[in-house]
Amino acid sequence: MSHIRRIGRPGDLGWIVQAHGELYAAEYGFDGTFEALVARIVADFANDHDPVREAGWIAEVDGRRAGCILCVAGADAVTAKLRILLVDPVARGRGVGARLVDTCLAFAREGGYRRVTLWTNDNLVSARKLYRSRGFELVEQEPHRSFGRELVGQYWALDLDRATERG
Template sequence: MSTPAVSQVSAVRDFNRFYTRVIGVLDEGLLHTSYSLTEARVIFELARRGPTEVPDLRRDLALDPGYLSRILARFTADDLVTRVPSVTDSRRQVVELTDAGEAAYHMLNERSEAQVSAMLSELSDEDGRQLVEAMRTIRTVLSPTPPPRAYLLRELRPGDAGWVVHRHGARYAAEYGYDLHFEAYVARIVADYLGGHDIRRENAWIAEIDGQPVGSVFCVRRDDDVAQLRLLLVEPSARGLGIGSRLVDECLRFARQAGYREITLGTNDLLTAARRIYQKAGFELREQSRHDNYGFEVVEEVWSRPL
């Protein structure tokens, strides 16, 4: 494990200071209440868990024993919680929210939702999507064992075409240095598809996580016998879940059912992850040629396989 650069440490600390100001953590009372952030965390956790042994609460919230004891003493005095001996071990206490504690939880929860809703209402749909995706990425990277994420595949819907063009342009520029010519190239492919595709022989799919697009693939007609796989993309935040392979498999399944005898695709030597997916799906490299495309020279490749 390498030592982080000073610039990375500074960037994380700057973000922490910025975000604590945004959500008001440093205010005298969280969400304009008399509760601190830690006290609110205890209330939220007890609302989620129900009756809980104090050592378990302390462990899961990573709190100092003395600090948690003082919080629970205050909550007991304010009639927010009850504490009774555990039936399995009288040396351990079980803590539970009272009706007043439940009311405090609902108040905190409603104010938190209103605060976040107000913040998001100031953003465009695209900015909101990017914000949530960035937060999801932070959680995934920092979680020791990220939870498995479910995804679904669906056919193209209104609004998806613009997303496909935008994300191809943005991702390929960020990861490979492609210029605007590539985005124009993708836009032409999408426009040709939307302009009059044969639904019996052409189709396109979007991969979604939590209602947000994270991937795409198109299956289009090359000629009566040959289909072409195009515009395979998986967002970085969704990689490692098998989405790329699943999109390719869906394209192959559709091409077989549509009566094609072969399927082909174009890629280049920079796209190593995609090439591995194609190889795993049975595609073989057929042609290579050098071209000065999208701002620099690449080795263009044609891959195909029988159906």
């Protein structure tokens, strides 16, 4: 059994950083600079987020953390950013990723955001498929060398005024 809850229990933030570091190293060969990036994102969220306009969630499966996502303010008052989506392999195929993304998008709508953006890499095929299924569109991509790898970074955006809510 799985459920989604707000970030806030002791260990949640550390788990997000550790899970990203371990999983992305094992599955994509990312080095420690990726874990450091996630640590900065999590630290920024923990130290200075607006709880009315920014939130994070943990997915639990059988009482254990198995996924996460953040919704944070973007570059302007009407844009939110979806950040650090992760689903542990034990939770894949159960709709956990979709529920996390849908929770994030519902929060963005309720918070008055009109657009949600995200940055990812083209090798994250399952995540990109999920984003596309929710109406995100690829708006820009560029090759880069990060995390010890040659990658293609991608910027995606969703116009919440045009997107339909999923239940």
